[in-house]
Amino acid sequence: MDEKKIKEATRLFLEGIGEDPSREGLVDTPDRIARMCKEIFAGYECDAKVHLSKVFHTDLSGMILEKDIPFHSLCEHHLLPFFGKVTIGYLPDQKVVGLSKLARTVEVYARRAQIQEQMTDQIATAIYEELEPKGVIVMVEAEHMCMAMRGIKKIGALTTTMAQKGDLSEKDLANFFEMRK
Numbered sequence: 794m795d796e797k798k799i800k801e802a803t804r805l806f807l808e809g810i811g812e813d814p815s816r817e818g819l820v821d822t823p824d825r826i827a828r829m830c831k832e833i834f835a836g837y838e839c840d841a842k843v844h845l846s847k848v849f850h851t852d853l854s855g856m857i858l859e860k861d862i863p864f865h866s867l868c869e870h871h872l873l874p875f876f877g878k879v880t881i882g883y884l885p886d887q888k889v890v891g892l893s894k895l896a897r898t899v900e901v902y903a904r905r906a907q908i909q910e911q912m913t914d915q916i917a918t919a920i921y922e923e924l925e926p927k928g929v930i931v932m933v934e935a936e937h938m939c940m941a942m943r944g945i946k947k948i949g950a951l952t953t954t955m956a957q958k959g960d961l962s963e964k965d966l967a968n969f970f971e972m973r974k
Contacts, residue, residue, distance in 0.1 A: 794834065796827040803827070833867065836904030841915075844897040845923035848888040856965060858882040858972045859895045864903040866912060868939045875909060877935030877951070882969045883920060884927040884961065895920070909935055910954050917956035928959030930969050 800823035807814040807822065814823070858880065865876035879899045902915045917931040932955045941948045961969075 794831055794837075796831075799827040799830050800824065833865075834904060834906065836901045839901045839904070841898045841901045841919040842923055844894040844901070845890055845919060847894065848890050848924065850887060851885055851889045852887070853885050853889065856882050856884055856968050856972065857889060858969065859892055860973055862896050862899050864899050864933075864935075866903040866909075866935075867906045868937060869906040869908060871939040871943070872906065873938040873942060875935045875937040875939070875952075877933060879916065880932045880973050881916065881920065881929070882931075882972065883924065883929040884959075884965060886925055886927045888924060890924055909933055909937070909952055913954040914956040917958050921958035926959060928957070928961035928965060930955065930957045930961060930966070932973070 803823040803826045804814045807819055812819060814820070859882075860878070860880040862879040862881070863876075864879055865874055867873065868875055881895050881899075898916055898919055902912045902919075905912075913931050913933045916933075917929050920926070920929045920931070932953065934951050934953045936949065936951055940946075940950055957966075
């Protein structure tokens with residue numbers, strides 16, 4: 794991450810909206826923004842494979858579900874936050890991963906500028922490729938500040954996206970939705 798460019802861009806932005814970057818309340822803002830970017834865009838420096846590589850052998854065949862994993866991300870179109878919850882379900886094929894690793898996988902992709910649809914698919918693909926389950930399903934429900942703060946201004950509207958990989962039967966999908974309640 795190029796902190797110098799972030800600081801300069803912040804100064805230019807402040808000038809562009811008619812502010813004085815040397816004003817007392819703003820003088821340290823470029824530094825704060827650079828530090829913030831290191832935190833909220835940390836996903837660019839991470840690889841989900843690292844989190845999903847520690848697996849355990851199992852004979853389980855039923856769905857494993859982790860629901861309501863909170864996340865926040867930034868919309869790549871407006872650089873405004875979107876936030877919500879992720880639910881992950883997968884059918885293991887002789888290996889499982891620690892539950893915290895699923896939440897860490899969410900964080901890898903949430904901490905990037907992007908769209909919800911892409912993030913949903915990235916999470917499902919990473920789990921499917923690394924754990925090699927019989928099937929995986931990921932559902933993301935989020936509120937987007939680009940819809941609440943600007944444009945249509947619809948506070949509270951939720952967007953739901955889903956990605957599915959592998960072989961999941963109608964019964965598996967029904968179980969996912971039943972367990973998710």
